[in-house]
Amino acid sequence: MASATVVELSRWQFAITAIFHMTFPALTVGLSVLLAVVYTVYVRTGNPLYLQIFRFWKKIFAVGFGLGVVAGTVMTFEFGLNWGVYAHAVGPVIGVTIGMEVITAFFLEAGFIGLMLYGDGRIRPRTIALASWMVAFGTLLSTTWILSANSWMQDPVGYEKADGQFHARDWAGILLNPAFAHRFPHMLLAVLISAAWFVGGISAWYLVKNRVHARPMARRCLSIALGVLGVLMPIQLYVGDGTAVFMGQHQLPKLEAFEGNWKSDNNGYNLLVVPDTDKGENRLHVEIPYLGSAIAQDLSGQTNTPGLLLTPPGERPNMWTTFYGFRAMYFTALLMFGTAFAGVVLRMRRRLFDSRRFLKWLVWMTPAGIIAITGGWIVAETGRQPWVVYGQLRTADAVSHLSVLDVTVSLAGFVLLYLTLLAIWARYIVRTVKAGPEALPTGPAAPDTSEALVA
Numbered sequence: 297m298a299s300a301t302v303v304e305l306s307r308w309q310f311a312i313t314a315i316f317h318m319t320f321p322a323l324t325v326g327l328s329v330l331l332a333v334v335y336t337v338y339v340r341t342g343n344p345l346y347l348q349i350f351r352f353w354k355k356i357f358a359v360g361f362g363l364g365v366v367a368g369t370v371m372t373f374e375f376g377l378n379w380g381v382y383a384h385a386v387g388p389v390i391g392v393t394i395g396m397e398v399i400t401a402f403f404l405e406a407g408f409i410g411l412m413l414y415g416d417g418r419i420r421p422r423t424i425a426l427a428s429w430m431v432a433f434g435t436l437l438s439t440t441w442i443l444s445a446n447s448w449m450q451d452p453v454g455y456e457k458a459d460g461q462f463h464a465r466d467w468a469g470i471l472l473n474p475a476f477a478h479r480f481p482h483m484l485l486a487v488l489i490s491a492a493w494f495v496g497g498i499s500a501w502y503l504v505k506n507r508v509h510a511r512p513m514a515r516r517c518l519s520i521a522l523g524v525l526g527v528l529m530p531i532q533l534y535v536g537d538g539t540a541v542f543m544g545q546h547q548l549p550k551l552e553a554f555e556g557n558w559k560s561d562n563n564g565y566n567l568l569v570v571p572d573t574d575k576g577e578n579r580l581h582v583e584i585p586y587l588g589s590a591i592a593q594d595l596s597g598q599t600n601t602p603g604l605l606l607t608p609p610g611e612r613p614n615m616w617t618t619f620y621g622f623r624a625m626y627f628t629a630l631l632m633f634g635t636a637f638a639g640v641v642l643r644m645r646r647r648l649f650d651s652r653r654f655l656k657w658l659v660w661m662t663p664a665g666i667i668a669i670t671g672g673w674i675v676a677e678t679g680r681q682p683w684v685v686y687g688q689l690r691t692a693d694a695v696s697h698l699s700v701l702d703v704t705v706s707l708a709g710f711v712l713l714y715l716t717l718l719a720i721w722a723r724y725i726v727r728t729v730k731a732g733p734e735a736l737p738t739g740p741a742a743p744d745t746s747e748a749l750v751a
Contacts, residue, residue, distance in 0.1 A: 642654060
């Protein structure tokens with residue numbers, strides 16, 4: 297077994313690489329759908345405003361898509377290098393699932409993204425629209441495969457073990473495992489919502505700064521973003537609640553940790569806790585009395601939330617990360633819901649584009665979706681500990697037999713590289729947004745659908 301230091305460093309390394317990677321799909325999945333929709337509208341209506349929107353957002357999408365692919369490839373290698381025991385054990389299951397993502401989603405994206413990004417003015421508009429939908433379909437397929445694989449690790453079913461490996465006994469059961477039914481729609485809604493906040497926040501910035509040439513695009517994009525959020529946010533809260541209930545039934549220690557109680561004698565809802573893991577108690581906690589019972593649908597206040605002392609010490613997740621990861625996701629979601637509701641009301645009262653205070657608030661909300669997704673993944677992954685395959689393979693038994701120096705050097709390298717890439721990406725986004733969209737395309741309003749393929 298690897299030393300505790302190697303296990304801890306390897307966990308930090310994977311957490312950093314996973315969070316960095318997730319930043320990009322959190323935006324590009326939703327942006328790919330936006331690009332497909334606006335270009336299709338342009339083809340059907342000939343309105344050049346939608347072509348302007350397409351040309352502006354495809355530049356931001358392209359860089360994020362490229363970084364996401366690179367960061368995802370790094371994680372694949374990391375499975376083999378840092379988590380060799382894990383890779384050997386789950387290879388017959390997870391390896392196949394990840395392989396299917398490459399064969400279907402990645403190849404589909406790779407086959408059409410060039411036409412989408414560089415076909416403007418070179419190939420028929422209908423071909424670009426088709427390519428855009430294929431890329432969007434590819435990003436959705438990728439999300440499906442990844443959520444299927446990760447959900448199986450959360451709730452493993454349909455396998456049999458032989459020679460230290462998991463082998464598929466029921467592929468349908470594995471791919472459509474019970475956790476997938478809850479976590480896939482939750483994550484799909486999350487990435488669409490995250491992209492909507494990103495688009496809405498940047499559009500609001502143009503309106504706050506009164507960039508005249510960008511104003512038509514900003515108004516249309518903000519309307520689209522708030523329309524999407526007005527529909528999806530209530531659904532997401534409902535789906536998220538169902539996911540939490542499911543996880544509480546299948547992974548009770550995770551629920552105990554994100555509720556922040558050690559003993560099962562609290563009917564309140566904890567807003568703040570300072571856990572003492574060694575003593576199994578909170579040094580400090582701030583709660584709203586009775587709210588925990590009310591959330592459990594018992595308005596009499598008689599229902600207490602389960603405490604982490606119900607779980608044996610060796611099987612407890614870290615309360616710090618699970619509790620605050622959940623609070624980051626949950627409170628950001630409530631903030632997003634309230635903001636989206638206010639935005640829809642302002643839009644219906646025709647005051648949305650003139651309310652500078654609200655528009656400034658929307659600019660601050662630009663990264664809200666990414667924050668919520670990051671918090672959710674922290675809950676999902678740290679709340680599953682000490683298991684990497686829940687109830688079957690412990691994280692400490694899954695790590696490669698590396699030296700502390702090896703992992704320290706690679707961890708430092710990843711931190712340095714990813715901070716540099718993140719800074720470059722942020723600088724590119726800022727420069728692209730400040731430069732603004734290209735001027736509205738001129739010429740014939742309707743696209744020439746008889747245009748020959750000249751690429």
